[in-house]
Amino acid sequence: MHKLSVTELTKAFGTNPVLDYAAIECKTGEIVSIFGRNGTGKSTLLKILFGTLKADRIRLSINDKPFVVEEVIPQQKIAYLPQVSFLPKSIKVRDVVPLYYTSEIKQDNILYDPVIAKIANTKVGSLSMGQLRYFELLLIGNLSHPFLMLDEPFSMIEPLYRDKIREFLFDLKFTKGIILTDHYYDDVFSVADRNLLLKNGRLIAINNKEDLTDHGYLSGNTFL
Numbered sequence: 131m132h133k134l135s136v137t138e139l140t141k142a143f144g145t146n147p148v149l150d151y152a153a154i155e156c157k158t159g160e161i162v163s164i165f166g167r168n169g170t171g172k173s174t175l176l177k178i179l180f181g182t183l184k185a186d187r188i189r190l191s192i193n194d195k196p197f198v199v200e201e202v203i204p205q206q207k208i209a210y211l212p213q214v215s216f217l218p219k220s221i222k223v224r225d226v227v228p229l230y231y232t233s234e235i236k237q238d239n240i241l242y243d244p245v246i247a248k249i250a251n252t253k254v255g256s257l258s259m260g261q262l263r264y265f266e267l268l269l270i271g272n273l274s275h276p277f278l279m280l281d282e283p284f285s286m287i288e289p290l291y292r293d294k295i296r297e298f299l300f301d302l303k304f305t306k307g308i309i310l311t312d313h314y315y316d317d318v319f320s321v322a323d324r325n326l327l328l329k330n331g332r333l334i335a336i337n338n339k340e341d342l343t344d345h346g347y348l349s350g351n352t353f354l
């Protein structure tokens with residue numbers, strides 16, 4: 131069981147304050163979601179936790195011990211699925227897997243997945259959006275990092291693959307703590323154990339769609 135705790139997370143881009151003493155916690159077995167309107171700072175928060183963007187201020191602890199954010203990548207604590215696809219387009223699916231995993235067992239875990247087996251000889255650039263996102267999620271999700279952050283895993287993906295992604299996340303959370311952000315709120319509510327809304331730089335607890343409406347993320351018409 132692992133626990134990630136972040137407090138005092140603050141970041142401004144010039145005169146644009148994005149995060150203001152935001153706080154978040156995530157444990158093994160939990161999927162925590164972050165909602166937020168476009169440009170509120172969700173990706174910024176994930177990039178800071180992963181370590182590719184520097185916070186103005188942050189306190190991070192893992193298993194209740196202070197942890198230096200610059201050590202997140204070298205010590206392989208948090209795996210991160212970025213919003214934008216990151217795989218080279220001209221390589222076949224079967225040739226990408228060994229770039230991530232040297233162990234044959236781990237390679238087979240991915241290559242024998244029923245969806246991936248069918249597309250193993252397809253070049254990354256020829257995959258549908260659903261196939262590509264699912265493949266990327268398997269690549270990143272199977273890493274041994276105790277925490278996983280996902281930036282918009284459901285967005286623009288057809289329902290069939292959103293179902294596959296949800297199934298994978300349900301299995302994965304038994305061994306990891308997962309933080310995800312997405313605007314596809316029905317998919318998010320169906321997988322998340324706890325929900326947060328990023329507003330005015332802070333993370334606020336959300337229980338349901340009505341809370342999202344009350345905070346101006348959803349319009350009242352969403353329920354019609």
Ligand SMILES: Nc1ncnc2c1ncn2[C@@H]1O[C@H](COP(=O)(O)OP(=O)(O)OP(=O)(O)O)[C@@H](O)[C@H]1O
Nearest residue numbers: 143146148166167168169170171172173174175213
């Ligand atoms: N490198 C940067 N330099 C300057 N401003 C930035 C930079 N990255 C992000 N921003 C600004 O910070 C704010 C938060 O951006 P961010 O991408 O984190 O939002 P988001 O909540 O992920 O949005 P979306 O839902 O559209 O993906 C925006 O106003 C954006 O323009």
